[in-house]
Amino acid sequence: MPELPEVEITRRQLVPLLVGRLIAAVRTSAPSYFFITSPRVLKRRLPGRRVIELRRLGKYLLADLDDGQRLLLHLGMTGQLFGHGAASVRLLSSTRGAALAPESQTARFSPDRHTHLQLSFADPGPDVYFRDARKFGKVQLLRPGEGSPRLERLGVDALAWTGARLFAASRRRRIPLKALLLDQSVVAGIGNIYADEALFLAGLRPTRGAARLTRPEADHLVTAVLAVLHRSIETGGSSISDYVQPDGSDGTYQDERRVYGREGEPCPSCGTPITRRVIGQRSTHYCRRCQC
Ligand SMILES: [Zn+2]
Numbered sequence: 001m002p003e004l005p006e007v008e009i010t011r012r013q014l015v016p017l018l019v020g021r022l023i024a025a026v027r028t029s030a031p032s033y034f035f036i037t038s039p040r041v042l043k044r045r046l047p048g049r050r051v052i053e054l055r056r057l058g059k060y061l062l063a064d065l066d067d068g069q070r071l072l073l074h075l076g077m078t079g080q081l082f083g084h085g086a087a088s089v090r091l092l093s094s095t096r097g098a099a100l101a102p103e104s105q106t107a108r109f110s111p112d113r114h115t116h117l118q119l120s121f122a123d124p125g126p127d128v129y130f131r132d133a134r135k136f137g138k139v140q141l142l143r144p145g146e147g148s149p150r151l152e153r154l155g156v157d158a159l160a161w162t163g164a165r166l167f168a169a170s171r172r173r174r175i176p177l178k179a180l181l182l183d184q185s186v187v188a189g190i191g192n193i194y195a196d197e198a199l200f201l202a203g204l205r206p207t208r209g210a211a212r213l214t215r216p217e218a219d220h221l222v223t224a225v226l227a228v229l230h231r232s233i234e235t236g237g238s239s240i241s242d243y244v245q246p247d248g249s250d251g252t253y254q255d256e257r258r259v260y261g262r263e264g265e266p267c268p269s270c271g272t273p274i275t276r277r278v279i280g281q282r283s284t285h286y287c288r289r290c291q292c
Helices: 004-018 039-045 094-099 163-170 177-182 192-202 215-234
Strands: 023-028 051-057 060-065 070-074 079-083 115-121 128-132 138-142 275-279 282-286
Touching: 004 051, 004 060, 004 079, 004 128, 004 215, 023 039, 039 138, 070 079, 163 177, 163 215, 177 192, 177 282, 192 215, 192 282
Parallel strands: none
Antiparallel strands: 023 115, 051 060, 060 070, 070 138, 079 128, 115 128, 275 282
């Protein structure tokens, strides 16, 4: 599932594909829960508008349009945003991808039934696609000045987090540390992978009660969160299932994971097999010797 680093990389690569361009035409799939704003309204209100900025809030992308409307995009579990010309086997359905010879798997993408939104522009540059095989992604067009409960309930963006804010948010919270990191109303952008990796780096056990965090530990944990997120952005994010960069390339952070998805493998620091436990319905990975 794309988390802050993947969404930030998507944003950076989409900026030249969106910002400054005049939307000429909109194609969509049939109405579904993917569309918070109906395809009919998107097709009426997007053409003729120019994108002036593309911002990220937690795991959301927000395109500001020249008339004050805002286009909200969320990648959900398997969403892919990219430009025409991108090539990756991850942009093909699994049956189609598996049927192709390795050398054909980099064939250029052409819109398929999982392509729910296609933006064409007045200039001859590339179209932009939003593809999502499982449709947990979201598209919403906000009117000028219209608020969004989804955005308003977000806490501070994880890249702007501080030890003081974490410490304040953890007081009297009767939940595990891991659950606090995943609470988007406390800190926006952290998901399962980066929570596990940051807790390992900070030497803190995910099951530890949030209220038992000390002030220095809060600083360590935020430092670890920032290190993990920045390193992932640097390496192009984690391409574990569907995530691709908008140019079709894979991230490589998954190769640097120390604990996430490594149950039973030796801890990179002490060799103890990595433990996996379910916390709040999420798989959680940690070293029971290094993290307390
Ligand atoms: Zn260890």
